[in-house]
Amino acid sequence: xxxxxxxxxxxxxxxxxxxxxxxxxxxxxxxxxxxxxxxxxxxxxxxxxxxxxxxxxxxxxxxxxxxxxxxxxxxxxxxxxxxxxxxxxxxxxxxxxxxxxxxxxxxxxxxxxxxxxxxxxxxxxxxxxxxxxxxxxxxxxxxxxxxxxxxxxxxxxxxxxxxxxxxxxxxxxxxxxxxxxxxxxxxxxxxxxxxxxxxxxxxxxxxxxxxxxxxxxxxxxxxxxxxxxxxxxxxxxxxxxxxxxxxxxxxxxxxxxxxxxxxxxxxxxx
Amino acid sequence: xxxxxxxxxxxxxxxxxxxxxxxxxxxxxxxxxxxxxxxxxxxxxxxxxxxxxxxxxxxxxxxxxxxxxxxxxxxxxxxxxxxxxxxxxxxxxxxxxxxxxxxxxxxxxxxxxxxxxxxxxxxxxxxxxxxxxxxxxxxxxxxxxxxxxxxxxxxxxxxxxxxxxxxxxxxxxxxxxxxxxxxxxxxxxxxxxxxxxxxxxxxxxxxxxxxxxxxxxxxxxxxxxxxxxxxxxxxxxxxxxxxxxxxxxxxxxxxxxxxxxxxxxxxxxxxxxxxxxxxxxxxxxxxxxxxxxxxxxxxxxxxxxxxxxxxxxxxxxxxxxxxxxxxxxxxxxxxxxxxxxxxxxxxxxxxxxxxxxxxx
Numbered sequence: 001x002x003x004x005x006x007x008x009x010x011x012x013x014x015x016x017x018x019x020x021x022x023x024x025x026x027x028x029x030x031x032x033x034x035x036x037x038x039x040x041x042x043x044x045x046x047x048x049x050x051x052x053x054x055x056x057x058x059x060x061x062x063x064x065x066x067x068x069x070x071x072x073x074x075x076x077x078x079x080x081x082x083x084x085x086x087x088x089x090x091x092x093x094x095x096x097x098x099x100x101x102x103x104x105x106x107x108x109x110x111x112x113x114x115x116x117x118x119x120x121x122x123x124x125x126x127x128x129x130x131x132x133x134x135x136x137x138x139x140x141x142x143x144x145x146x147x148x149x150x151x152x153x154x155x156x157x158x159x160x161x162x163x164x165x166x167x168x169x170x171x172x173x174x175x176x177x178x179x180x181x182x183x184x185x186x187x188x189x190x191x192x193x194x195x196x197x198x199x200x201x202x203x204x205x206x207x208x209x210x211x212x213x214x215x216x217x218x219x220x221x222x223x224x225x226x227x228x229x230x231x232x233x234x235x236x237x238x239x240x241x242x243x244x245x246x247x248x249x250x251x252x253x254x255x256x257x258x259x260x261x262x263x264x265x266x267x268x269x270x
Numbered sequence: 271x272x273x274x275x276x277x278x279x280x281x282x283x284x285x286x287x288x289x290x291x292x293x294x295x296x297x298x299x300x301x302x303x304x305x306x307x308x309x310x311x312x313x314x315x316x317x318x319x320x321x322x323x324x325x326x327x328x329x330x331x332x333x334x335x336x337x338x339x340x341x342x343x344x345x346x347x348x349x350x351x352x353x354x355x356x357x358x359x360x361x362x363x364x365x366x367x368x369x370x371x372x373x374x375x376x377x378x379x380x381x382x383x384x385x386x387x388x389x390x391x392x393x394x395x396x397x398x399x400x401x402x403x404x405x406x407x408x409x410x411x412x413x414x415x416x417x418x419x420x421x422x423x424x425x426x427x428x429x430x431x432x433x434x435x436x437x438x439x440x441x442x443x444x445x446x447x448x449x450x451x452x453x454x455x456x457x458x459x460x461x462x463x464x465x466x467x468x469x470x471x472x473x474x475x476x477x478x479x480x481x482x483x484x485x486x487x488x489x490x491x492x493x494x495x496x497x498x499x500x501x502x503x504x505x506x507x508x509x510x511x512x513x514x515x516x517x518x519x520x521x522x523x524x525x526x527x528x529x530x531x532x533x534x535x536x537x538x539x540x541x542x543x544x545x546x547x548x549x550x551x552x553x554x555x556x557x558x559x560x561x562x563x564x565x566x567x568x569x570x571x572x573x574x575x576x577x578x579x580x581x582x583x584x585x586x587x588x589x590x591x592x593x594x595x596x597x598x599x600x601x602x603x604x605x606x607x608x609x610x611x612x613x614x615x616x617x618x619x620x621x622x623x624x625x626x627x628x629x630x
Binding site: 062064083084085087088089093094096100101102103104105109112113114115116117118119121122123125126127129133136137140160176177179180 | 469470473474477478479480481482484485488489491492493494495496497498499500506510618621622
C-alpha cells in the first residue's frame with residue numbers, strides 16, 4: 001500500500017548486506033523482499049509489531065532457517081547454506097528472545113562453552129592433557145571470568161544459570177555470545193523483563209560493546225531504548241520493510257505510526 | 271566423628287586412601303579365590319561390564335543420546351579379536367595388535383550408526399539403535415554361508431589367550447609363593463585397562479569436548495548457535511563410546527576363548543544401559559558402582575535364594591532363577607521411583623530431573 005521506502009545507505013563499510021530476503025511457512029509469508037545493510041560499528045535496531053517477522057529474520061541471519069529468496073552477505077562474502085555453527089564461526093553471535101542458556105550449568109560454564117568455537121583442543125588433547133591443552137583450558141576460564149566481569153555478573157560465576165535473576169540471565173546470554181568473539185552481535189529483545197534501572201545499565205553495556213568495535217543488531221520493543229541507542233532503525237510489518245532510517249525520522253514516519261504504534265503521535269514520542 | 275574428620279583433613283590422607291584402595295584391589299582376587307574361584311570370574315565380568323558402561327556413559331550420560339544397541343560394538347570388538355586370533359582363519363595375531371584394531375572397527379561402526387541418526391532424538395533414536403544392535407547380531411548369526419566368516423550360531427572357539435612378556439594368561443602359574451590362575455591374571459590385566467578407561471572418561475568429561483557434549487544435552491539449538499558443530503560432536507560421542515565397547519569385546523574374547531552371537535543379545539544392551547542409569551548417568555563413579563552392583567547382586571542372589579528358601583520353608587518353593595529376576599526388576603522399579611538420577615547422580619543430571627519435576 002505505502003510507497004516503497006528509499007533505501008538508506010549505511011555510513012560505514014557494510015558488515016551485513018541483506019538483499020531481497022523472503023521466507024514463507026506454508027501459505028504464510030513471514031518475510032518478503034526485505035533489504036537492508038548494516039555498517040561496521042553501527043547499532044542497528046529492528047522493530048515492528050508482534051508477528052512482523054523480526055525473529056524470523058534473526059533466525060534466517062543466524063542459519064536456523066534458510067531463506068526462500070534473496071541473498072545474505074557477511075563481510076563481503078555471500079552466506080551459502082549457512083548453519084548456526086558456521087554462522088557463529090564466521091562471527092555472528094546471538095541471544096534468544098526466550099532465553100536459551102544451559103540452565104543447569106553454572107554461569108561460568110555457560111560462557112566457557114561460548115569459547116568452544118575459538119579453541120581447538122580435540123580428543124587427544126583432552127585425554128593426554130598436554131601443555132597446550134592445559135594452557136588453552138586456563139585461557140578459556142580466564143576469558144570467561146573476564147566476560148562475566150564485563151557484563152557485570154562476576155559474583156554469580158558459580159551459580160547455576162537458572163538461579164540467576166531474569167536480568168542477569170540476559171546479561172549472561174550476552175557474555176556467552178561475546179565469548180564467541182563475534183563481529184556482529186544480534187540481540188533478540190535484550191531488555192525484555194528488565195526494570196528501569198536494569199535497562200539503563202543494559203544501555204551502558206551495549207554502548208561499551210559497540211565501543212569495543214562490535215556491531216550490534218537489536219530487536220527491541222522498548223521504544224525509548226531503541227530511539228536512544230540505535231543509529232538506524234528498520235521497521236517491519238507483516239514481513240515487509242515499511243521504513244528505515246535514523247530514529248528521529250522513524251518516529252515521525254506516518255507508515256510506522258499507522259502500522260506499529262497504531263494511533264496518536266504522542267505515544268510514539270513517549 | 272571428631273577423629274575421623276581430623277584424619278580426613280590430614281594432608282597425606284588422600285594418598286594413604288589411594289594406597290589402601292590399590293592394595294585392596296591387588297589383594298582382592300586372592301580373597302575371592304579363597305571363597306570360590308567363581309567369584310574371581312564374576313569380578314572379571316564386573317570389570318568388563320564396567321568398561322562397557324563407561325563407554326555407553328559417553329553416549330548416553332555425556333552427550334544425552336539414548337543407545338539401545340550398544341552391545342553391538344562389544345560384539346564387533348569380540349569378533350574382531352576372535353577372527354584375528356583363532357583357528358577360524360588360522361590367523362594368530364598378538365593381542366596388542368588386535369585390541370586397537372577392534373577399537374577402530376567398533377569406532378567405524380559407531381560412526382556408521384551415528385550418521386543416519388543425527389537428527390533423531392529420544393524414542394526415535396532408541397528404536398533405531400535397538401534395530402542396529404539386532405542387525406549386527408543377526409549378521410553374526412548368518413555370516414556362515416556362502417563364505418564362512420563368523421561360523422554362525424555355533425560361534426568361534428579356541429580363541430587365543432593373551433600372551434604378555436612371557437606370561438601366558440590361559441594357564442595357571444606360580445610366582446612369589448602365590449598361585450596365579452588364568453582368571454586372576456586376567457583380573458589384573460582388565461583392571462589395568464579399566465584404570466585407563468576411567469582416566470579417559472574423566473578427562474573427556476572435564477574438557478572442551480565434554481563441555482560441548484553437555485551443551486548439546488542441555489539445549490542443542492543454543493549449542494549450535496554458540497558455534498558447536500553438533501554433528502561432529504555427536505559422531506565423536508558415538509565413536510568414542512563404540513571404541514570402549516570394542517576394547518571390552520576383545521578382552522571378552524580373549525578371556526572366554528569362545529564366543530557366539532548368543533552373548534550379544536538385546537537383554538545385554540538393556541543390562542548395560544541399566545547399569546548406567548542405576549549408577550547415575552553422566553557420573554563416572556556412579557556408573558562404575560552401577561556396573562559392579564548389577565553384576566554382583568544377581569550372582570549373590572543365585573547363591574542365596576535357594577538356601578534361604580530351604581531354611582524358611584524346608585524346601586525350594588519357587589525356582590531361584592524366577593526370584594532372581596523378580597528381585598532384579600523390583601530393584602529397578604524402586605530405584606527409579608526414589609532415586610531417578612541414580613545411586614550417585616551427576617550433579618547436572620540431578621538438577622535436570624529436579625527441573626522436570628518442577629514443571630510437573
